[in-house]
Amino acid sequence: MTWLTVAKKDFRDAVQSRALWALVAVFVLLSVISTYAYVELPEMFGTPGGATFGGLIFFTIGLIGLFVPLAAIVVCYKSIAGERELGSIKLLLSLPTTRGRVFVGKVIGRAAVLAFGLGVGLVVGLGFGAVLLGDLDVAAVLVFVLATLAFTAVYASIIVGISATTGSTSRATTLALGFFVVFELLWDVIPMGLLYVVEGFSLPTTIPDWVYPVMQIPPSAAYFSTVVALLPDLAETVGADPAQAGAGVEVTAAEAEPFYTSPEIGLVILAGWLLVSVVVGYSLFDKADF
Amino acid sequence: MAAIELEGLTKRFGDVVAVDDLDLTVEEGEIFGFLGPNGAGKSTAIDILLDFIRPTSGTATVLGHDAQTEGEIVRRRTGVLPDAYHVYDRLTGRQHVEFAIEMKGVDDDPEALLERVRVADAADRKAGGYSKGMRQRLVLAMALVGDPDLLVLDEPSTGLDPNGAREMREIIRQENDRGTTVFFSSHIMEQVEAVCDRVAIIDAGHLVAVDTIDGLRNATEIGETLYVYVSTLDEGVLERVRGLEGVGTAAIDDGRLRVTVDGVSKFGVLHAIDEVAGVQDFSVVESSLEDLFVRYTNEGKEVEA
Numbered sequence: 292m293t294w295l296t297v298a299k300k301d302f303r304d305a306v307q308s309r310a311l312w313a314l315v316a317v318f319v320l321l322s323v324i325s326t327y328a329y330v331e332l333p334e335m336f337g338t339p340g341g342a343t344f345g346g347l348i349f350f351t352i353g354l355i356g357l358f359v360p361l362a363a364i365v366v367c368y369k370s371i372a373g374e375r376e377l378g379s380i381k382l383l384l385s386l387p388t389t390r391g392r393v394f395v396g397k398v399i400g401r402a403a404v405l406a407f408g409l410g411v412g413l414v415v416g417l418g419f420g421a422v423l424l425g426d427l428d429v430a431a432v433l434v435f436v437l438a439t440l441a442f443t444a445v446y447a448s449i450i451v452g453i454s455a456t457t458g459s460t461s462r463a464t465t466l467a468l469g470f471f472v473v474f475e476l477l478w479d480v481i482p483m484g485l486l487y488v489v490e491g492f493s494l495p496t497t498i499p500d501w502v503y504p505v506m507q508i509p510p511s512a513a514y515f516s517t518v519v520a521l522l523p524d525l526a527e528t529v530g531a532d533p534a535q536a537g538a539g540v541e542v543t544a545a546e547a548e549p550f551y552t553s554p555e556i557g558l559v560i561l562a563g564w565l566l567v568s569v570v571v572g573y574s575l576f577d578k579a580d581f
Numbered sequence: 582m583a584a585i586e587l588e589g590l591t592k593r594f595g596d597v598v599a600v601d602d603l604d605l606t607v608e609e610g611e612i613f614g615f616l617g618p619n620g621a622g623k624s625t626a627i628d629i630l631l632d633f634i635r636p637t638s639g640t641a642t643v644l645g646h647d648a649q650t651e652g653e654i655v656r657r658r659t660g661v662l663p664d665a666y667h668v669y670d671r672l673t674g675r676q677h678v679e680f681a682i683e684m685k686g687v688d689d690d691p692e693a694l695l696e697r698v699r700v701a702d703a704a705d706r707k708a709g710g711y712s713k714g715m716r717q718r719l720v721l722a723m724a725l726v727g728d729p730d731l732l733v734l735d736e737p738s739t740g741l742d743p744n745g746a747r748e749m750r751e752i753i754r755q756e757n758d759r760g761t762t763v764f765f766s767s768h769i770m771e772q773v774e775a776v777c778d779r780v781a782i783i784d785a786g787h788l789v790a791v792d793t794i795d796g797l798r799n800a801t802e803i804g805e806t807l808y809v810y811v812s813t814l815d816e817g818v819l820e821r822v823r824g825l826e827g828v829g830t831a832a833i834d835d836g837r838l839r840v841t842v843d844g845v846s847k848f849g850v851l852h853a854i855d856e857v858a859g860v861q862d863f864s865v866v867e868s869s870l871e872d873l874f875v876r877y878t879n880e881g882k883e884v885e886a
Binding site for chain 2: 293296300303307377378380382384385388578
């Protein structure tokens with residue numbers, strides 16, 4: 292159970308980070324403002340039929356898709372690299388545990404910190420929305436919260452995994468930001484660019500099937516698809532692009548033709564990220580000298 | 582069973598050989614000093630014992646278990662004060678000790694441990710604000726959690742004032758009386774001399790000597806050193822003194838002759854010097870282990886050069 296002790300220690304330590312709370316404050320503020328904007332001006336956000344609670348959920352996803360990656364970077368980039376750089380890893384590994392359990396404990400501890408911060412923001416944002424709309428879909432909220440927690444855990448695992456590959460925090464920062472830029476900001480361009488090249492330097496009129504799963508590779512796109520897969524009825528009624536006006540740059544492409552390939556691929560991709568980050572992060576961490 | 586057994590232990594970092602084919606056995610129940618100048622490879626060897634570092638070749642066995650494959654079992658019975666560590670700045674002293682207690686799965690009293698190392702007053706302050714000496718005490722308290730069978734202390738007196746260093750030695754002795762094997766490194770001979778049963782001297786990754794303190798003292802030819810004030814002191818005098826019977830080495834040191842005596846009586850040597858150049862005053866210094874240490878570690882370098 293030493294992984295749990297590590298997780299608890301890490302939670303206690305990281306939850307005192309000022310940067311985290313600044314970020315949560317920004318998230319709360321943003322979610323209140325955007326919830327208010329969505330409820331008051333639903334037509335601006337692609338829901339001409341009027342604001343619904345389901346619409347609000349999908350709208351919030353866009354916000355989370357940006358908040359979680361950034362918060363995960365802030366909370367997790369130093370999780371292992373920082374301990375190695377400073378030398379506190381020596382205190383930790385002097386105790387009867389293994390590097391594997393330290394890794395797992397770190398992921399869980401940091402994921403809990405993120406979930407805690409995110410939870411505060413979501414309760415405030417969705418609570419505010421529910422009050423304004425006079426509507427609350429408890430079952431949908433539950434599924435949505437679970438999916439969001441899973442997404443958060445995956446992101447914590449990705450950034451902790453990145454942090455585990457190096458003993459330098461500046462290197463960890465570069466790698467984590469690089470990950471964000473490539474997968475969350477620029478990814479849309481990649482399949483389109485590939486398609487352009489494959490089709491002989493022109494864009495075809497119909498987009499082939501393989502583009503869709505490639506588009507889902509960014510964790511936040513996979514998260515969006517997961518919610519669509521888990522709440523199909525709600526997604527159907529909401530229809531168009533609830534997240535487009537939100538911050539989710541990366542999810543918009545997925546919605547262009549959201550249902551022509553199964554959105555369940557999102558779940559598979561999230562699980563894949565978890566696996567890859569643990570395998571890569573842990574194996575490099577396990578080989579390292581401190 | 583040996584508490585620590587190193588066999589052919591070698592660690593290379595790129596082109597640099599930090600530890601070179603080290604063989605060493607530390608018996609259960611002894612206080613063992615691991616001595617060497619800074620950068621000699623002490624910490625590297627200790628880090629291998631704790632599995633912070635993986636050896637290039639050779640094996641390290643601690644309390645009968647392989648340090649690399651069975652590190653967790655080793656660390657369950659080992660208390661560690663590492664080198665170049667850092668405390669968790671945002672956690673209090675008490676939280677540190679509680680963390681160690683929980684990790685080791687024991688039910689020690691954190692208060693009692695903090696009392697023992699004299700940081701109980703600061704127990705509820707964040708460790709980030711501790712002085713170097715307080716941190717060292719705090720981490721010692723963490724090492725003592727669970728009454729370990731082996732204490733591995735890397736430069737334990739770093740950051741401690743003379744009182745603190747004395748208290749550290751007290752604790753080392755108390756733990757040893759309880760039956761704990763103590764393995765600690767230092768680059769300061771007198772600390773090792775004060776508590777150790779046996780000493781290993783390591784230099785540039787090589788083991789240069791392993792013996793008891795007395796054994797080391799006896800093994801060396803430098804018995805005593807004479808410092809002699811003579812009426813005239815120049816190269817010519819020095820040459821003639823060197824030629825005298827019973828003189829091991831002779832040098833000019835701060836306006837005096839420094840002469841080591843080999844086997845014969847000091848009195849005889851003094852008389853002989855008096856005939857070369859009039860002796861005005863003299864003093865006798867028994868060779869300290871410090872000299873010994875300097876000699877062992879410098880000789881190594883001369884051989885290599």
